[in-house]
Amino acid sequence: MTAQLYCFGESGNAYKAALTMELSGYDWEPVWVDFFGGAQRKPEFLAINEMGEAPVMVEGDLTLTQSSVIMLHVAGKTGKFLDGDRNEILRWLFWDGQKGTGQQGALRFLMNFIPAEKRPQEAIGFLNGRVQAALKTLEAHLAGRSWMVGETTTLADLACCGYLYYPEPFGFDRKDFPAIDAWLDRIAALPGWKHPYDLMPGRPSDRGL
Amino acid sequence: MTAQLYCFGESGNAYKAALTMELSGYDWEPVWVDFFGGAQRKPEFLAINEMGEAPVMVEGDLTLTQSSVIMLHVAGKTGKFLDGDRNEILRWLFWDGQKGTGQQGALRFLMNFIPAEKRPQEAIGFLNGRVQAALKTLEAHLAGRSWMVGETTTLADLACCGYLYYPEPFGFDRKDFPAIDAWLDRIAALPGWKHPYDLMPGRPSDRGL
Structure with a gap:
């Protein structure tokens, strides 16, 4: 059964799930979400994800949302990218969701995907400070290591690289x-x-950016 | 063995872990982190959590960080607050970390715990917009339900109420x-x-607020 991943190219959160599927050899296909057209706020999308967010994975009767939940599902089925201390992998998934991709995605949106004259400079400065702090944490963790957890690639790597x-x-x-x-x-x-x-389908040049 | 939870009263993220332990009858005790004195950025704290964040749980040889990882550990040991679809519970833990407590904590900090004249009003407005959107998602989910997932209290409830x-x-x-x-x-x-x-120890009145 082919899993469908509702996603769009500009989303690092969708990328985390898509990259996990692709590198695992998972049977999947992308379904483009017109995020910049507001598709995620429309009733038909909210019916599959009340959170109004991509990615969403639909696999037969199973619908999963939140990139990390999809990643854990795929890894659980394929046995890939889970070698190492499970609590360590999980804590980087949670850290990334809040401090890593969570903040990077918001900052990148404000700095690139709204008209230049409408960009909120103080909010951008605030978010940038938080993004830099998180990048320093990531840099310090990776200094002297090849991978985020243990000796091989895990979901922690595929999460923290999202953006x-x-x-x-x-x-x-x-x-x-x-x-x-x-x-x-x-x-x-x-x-x-x-x-x-x-x-994944969709990139800024499709929208003339 | 008594688990030690490094925490402070003002932290909704620490509260998520502390509340899970308390309601589970877990053997735990709080260890106050002087967050407003910058303790989380000092070498001795970074040695137990390189992320520079509370809460941290220390239980014998085991050190866990990230509130949701601590909650999952406690629930796994006690068997409590895990009834229901695991993917549903997990997705609300991830959602809350990014969109719920993750943003509420930052907004509450800016609106209360820095001097009034230094509060960045545009950043506060930006964050408030995101907090309101997430609260609407939570309100819509809870309308007509008693609990976040299934028919009883789960970690999803104890996470999303954090702040x-x-x-x-x-x-x-x-x-x-x-x-x-x-x-x-x-x-x-x-x-x-x-x-x-x-x-948990610590409240704003301790600091004259």
């Missing part, structure tokens, strides 16, 4: 974070790895 | 959210329930 391959500015410059930079290269060298814009 | 009993303003007025209001009364009626300021 870090995107080219649009959001306060993250790889040269400022050498341990993160090397780790992103390691993830990108995994067989089957794809950039978010190559893995 | 909602605090008296300090952060854009949440119970009368505007009748389903949340009734649900908070249900949680507060559970045997052994305590308000965060009665469950």
Whole structure:
């Protein structure tokens, strides 16, 4: 049975789930969500996810939302990306949801996907401070390690990299974070790895950006 | 063995873990973290949690961080608060970490715990918009239900209520959210329930606020 992942290329949260499926050899296909057209706030979308968020995975009778829940489901079925201390993997999934991708996604949205004259500069500054603090935590954790948890790739890696391959500015410059930079290269060298814009439909140039 | 929970009364994230332990009859004791004195950024705290965050649970050789990881550990050992679809419980834990307590905590901090003249009003407005949207999602979910998942109290309830009993303003007025209001009364009626300021050491009046 082919799982459908409701997603869009600009979403690092969707990328976390899509990348886990792709690197696991999972049977999946993307279904584009017109996020910038407000599809996630329409009744037909809210009927599959009352949270009004992508990604959503539909697999037969099963509907799952929240990227980390989808990742844990896929990993549980394939046995991949779960080697290592489960509590350590989980704590990075939770940390990433709040402090990592959770904040990076909001900052990147404000800095790129609303008209320049409407960008709230003080809110951007506030969020940027929080994003930088979290990136420092990630950098310190990765210094001297190859992977987030244990000796191999786990869901913690596939979560924490969610927004870090995107080219649009959001306060993250790889040269400022050498341990993160090397780790992103390691993830990108995994067989089957794809950039978010190559893995999911939708990219800013589709909207003339 | 008595588990030690590094926490402080003002932290809704610590409250999630403390409340789970208390309502489960878990053997635990609080250890006050001087968050407002910056203890979480000092080397001795970073040695137990590189994320620089409370809560942290230390139980013998085991150190756990992230409130939801502690909650899942406690629930796994006691068998309590896990009845119901595990994916549903998990998705609300992840949702709450990002959209619920994650944002409410930041907003409440900015609106109450920094000097009035330094409060960043645009950032507060931005965060308030996001907090209101999440509260609407929670209100819609709870309308016509007694509990977040299934027919009884689960970790999803103990997570999503994390900041909602605090008296300090952060854009949440119970009368505007009748389903949340009734649900908070249900949680507060559970045997052994305590308000965060009665469950953990530290409250604003200790700092003259």
